Amino acid sequence: MMWWRRETPEPVDLVAPYWQAHDSEMLSAGLGAIARRLPGLVGNAIAVAWRASRLDTATTLGLNVVAGFFTAFGLLATNDVLESLFAAGPTEQRVTAAIPALLLVAGAAGLRAGLMAVASWAQERLKPQVERLAETRLFRLTTRVELTAFDDEEFHNSMQRARDNGVPDSATVVEMTVNVLTGAIGVLSGAITLGLLHPALMPLLLVTAVPDGWAALRSARMRYAAFRRISTARRRKFMLSDLMAERPPAAEVRAFTLRRFLLAEYDRIADYEQRIELDVAWQRATTRVSGDLMGGVALGAVYAVLGAMLAFGLIPLAVVGTAVLAIRASQSSLTSLVQSVNKLYEAGLYFGDYLEFCELAERRVPPERTSAEPGEFRRIAADSVHFGYPGADSPALSGVSVAVERGEVVALVGENGSGKTTLAKLLAGLYTPDSGTIRWNAADITAIAGEVLRERISVIAQDHTRWPLTAEQNIVMGRERDDEKLAEAARAAGADEVVARLVHGYDTLLDRRFHGGHDLSGGQWQRIAIARAFYRDADLMIFDEPTSALDPRAEHALFERIREHAEGRTVVLISHRLSSVRYADRIYVLDRGKVVEQGTHPELMSLNGRYAQLYELQAAAYRAEQPSSA
Ligand SMILES: Nc1ncnc2c1ncn2[C@@H]1O[C@H](COP(=O)(O)OP(=O)(O)OP(=O)(O)O)[C@@H](O)[C@H]1O
Numbered sequence: 001m002m003w004w005r006r007e008t009p010e011p012v013d014l015v016a017p018y019w020q021a022h023d024s025e026m027l028s029a030g031l032g033a034i035a036r037r038l039p040g041l042v043g044n045a046i047a048v049a050w051r052a053s054r055l056d057t058a059t060t061l062g063l064n065v066v067a068g069f070f071t072a073f074g075l076l077a078t079n080d081v082l083e084s085l086f087a088a089g090p091t092e093q094r095v096t097a098a099i100p101a102l103l104l105v106a107g108a109a110g111l112r113a114g115l116m117a118v119a120s121w122a123q124e125r126l127k128p129q130v131e132r133l134a135e136t137r138l139f140r141l142t143t144r145v146e147l148t149a150f151d152d153e154e155f156h157n158s159m160q161r162a163r164d165n166g167v168p169d170s171a172t173v174v175e176m177t178v179n180v181l182t183g184a185i186g187v188l189s190g191a192i193t194l195g196l197l198h199p200a201l202m203p204l205l206l207v208t209a210v211p212d213g214w215a216a217l218r219s220a221r222m223r224y225a226a227f228r229r230i231s232t233a234r235r236r237k238f239m240l241s242d243l244m245a246e247r248p249p250a251a252e253v254r255a256f257t258l259r260r261f262l263l264a265e266y267d268r269i270a271d272y273e274q275r276i277e278l279d280v281a282w283q284r285a286t287t288r289v290s291g292d293l294m295g296g297v298a299l300g301a302v303y304a305v306l307g308a309m310l311a312f313g314l315i316p317l318a319v320v321g322t323a324v325l326a327i328r329a330s331q332s333s334l335t336s337l338v339q340s341v342n343k344l345y346e347a348g349l350y351f352g353d354y355l356e357f358c359e360l361a362e363r364r365v366p367p368e369r370t371s372a373e374p375g376e377f378r379r380i381a382a383d384s385v386h387f388g389y390p391g392a393d394s395p396a397l398s399g400v401s402v403a404v405e406r407g408e409v410v411a412l413v414g415e416n417g418s419g420k421t422t423l424a425k426l427l428a429g430l431y432t433p434d435s436g437t438i439r440w441n442a443a444d445i446t447a448i449a450g451e452v453l454r455e456r457i458s459v460i461a462q463d464h465t466r467w468p469l470t471a472e473q474n475i476v477m478g479r480e481r482d483d484e485k486l487a488e489a490a491r492a493a494g495a496d497e498v499v500a501r502l503v504h505g506y507d508t509l510l511d512r513r514f515h516g517g518h519d520l521s522g523g524q525w526q527r528i529a530i531a532r533a534f535y536r537d538a539d540l541m542i543f544d545e546p547t548s549a550l551d552p553r554a555e556h557a558l559f560e561r562i563r564e565h566a567e568g569r570t571v572v573l574i575s576h577r578l579s580s581v582r583y584a585d586r587i588y589v590l591d592r593g594k595v596v597e598q599g600t601h602p603e604l605m606s607l608n609g610r611y612a613q614l615y616e617l618q619a620a621a622y623r624a625e626q627p628s629s630a
Pocket residue numbers: 151389390392396414415416417418419420421422423462
């Protein structure tokens with residue numbers, strides 16, 4: 001093997017992942033497969049484009065067809081010009097005779113250029129509209145599907161593929177369809193012109209077309225194959241560039257002295273990428289040269305045939321001149337046609353993924369429920385609830401029954417992974433039980449419209465989102481601003497102190513990556529999240545580990561507030577700090593997805609079971625830390 005043809009080996013961490021699912025299919029697809037799929041793809045693309053903008057679709061397609069007509073017309077007029085010029089007689093007379101046809105050639109060329117300019121403008125306008133349409137449909141679905149879909153690996157992968165490739169390729173499919181049609185019209189108008197001049201000329205176009213077409217297809221495949229091999233490396237490079245140039249890891253990059261390691265890793269990947277690019281540059285150059293050589297031979301043969309036809313008086317000299325022009329014009333249309341077909345097929349595979357995802361997601365949208373209002377809250381209860389996450393080996397909850405009465409504070413405790421968060425999410429109607437029921441008063445919550453139910457419940461998740469919005473938006477969360485309620489919610493959560501320290505108060509953007517943005521500490525974020533729960537003014541508030549990042553004073557204040565539950569609010573509280581749940585009206589102890597104990601703090605202590613053990617463990621740790629009180 002020559003040094004310049006040495007194959008670059010593929011590092012194991014840079015092999016193609018799931019989002020390149022169709023790449024090998026693309027590389028091995030023969031012309032037959034492409035031809036079979038093409039009509040469907042073109043139909044699909046036109047339908048999408050039509051939905052995005054009828055005017056732009058009609059303009060692009062219509063004007064391309066008319067422009068094709070002017071190409072043919074221009075070539076035929078050129079033939080007239082040549083006929084006049086090659087006719088017998090004095091030069092001046094021949095030139096004068098050619099002028100009308102010459103004006104027609106110029107007119108046709110001008111009109112064609114104008115039409116193509118408008119057509120390509122419409123095509124450019126179409127692209128963002130198609131992409132937006134596809135993306136909006138995707139987000140409409142991703143925000144409506146049931147929450148478990150996000151725990152389902154298959155759904156996730158399908159969604160990622162649709163987002164990463166499907167959405168951008170929706171625009172590519174439309175763009176390439178237009179290019180295919182433009183190319184086809186270009187080739188067709190050349191072929192028709194030749195046919196009109198002399199039927200025997202048409203096959204000549206094919207002879208010159210084959211080498212060019214072959215080189216264009218092969219070169220496109222090579223570029224694609226290289227892109228495929230590089231794309232994982234590129235993603236890793238993007239990841240590394242994020243690690244080296246983004247804010248969140250900046251501190252750790254320094255603290256762990258990672259700079260040299262990251263730069264070396266970057267070099268390794270960039271080297272690999274560069275080697276592949278050089279490989280493919282060489283391969284494409286040789287293909288181009290071979291194509292040009294074969295094209296030259298084919299063109300020579302065509303010229304020889306044209307010369308012979310001229311010599312035998314089968315065609316006049318003017319037709320030979322026009323035929324040469326028509327063949328040259330068609331060749332460039334053909335090259336772009338072949339490349340566009342190739343790209344259309346590729347983009348079509350990914351666009352197919354997008355359509356498939358949309359179908360999958362439609363199936364996972366919970367059915368519209370049209371129940372009446374669930375009524376004034378009196379109690380919520382889970383009865384023998386079983387629930388397993390998709391693909392999980394064991395259920396997260398098995399036969400759990402709990403009840404929360406209006407105005408109560410009910411605590412869920414248990415070790416990591418015992419099912420507390422899962423139960424809270426089921427009570428909030430975010431997941432649906434596999435079996436058993438959850439009732440809001442007497443109504444099964446699966447019969448209550450999801451939005452209606454969620455308006456009545458507020459959940460502050462353990463891993464609550466730090467929304468990159470203003471402080472106010474972080475609390476109000478899309479609802480209407482009510483100054484009094486906002487101040488009250490912030491005060492109750494201790495978020496008022498946090499906001500008071502911000503330069504722009506409630507209008508401060510809580511994201512350092514933007515101008516004027518500010519970041520908060522973990523505990524400050526938690527106070528904002530708690531204020532969010534209070535602001536919602538819901539019947540049922542679910543707090544999952546609300547105080548894990550709070551300082552003791554803020555924690556104490558929050559529990560005071562929860563204990564008061566002055567407005568008769570009902571609270572489900574998950575906490576590992578048992579000292580904070582001891583005042584709850586009822587405590588459920590979970591273990592491996594089951595309720596193993598329940599009662600008030602004194603009841604559970606006298607039971608001397610798991611709760612008492614855990615409580616003693618924590619209390620002992622505190623006692624050990626306070627020698628003076630011993
Ligand atoms: N999205 C998920 N997909 C699959 N399994 C999950 C998922 N979330 C939780 N689990 C599993 O379900 C079980 C219950 O988890 P859950 O989060 O409800 O526990 P938890 O009691 O809240 O734990 P912690 O105290 O650590 O917050 C665990 O075994 C966990 O591994």
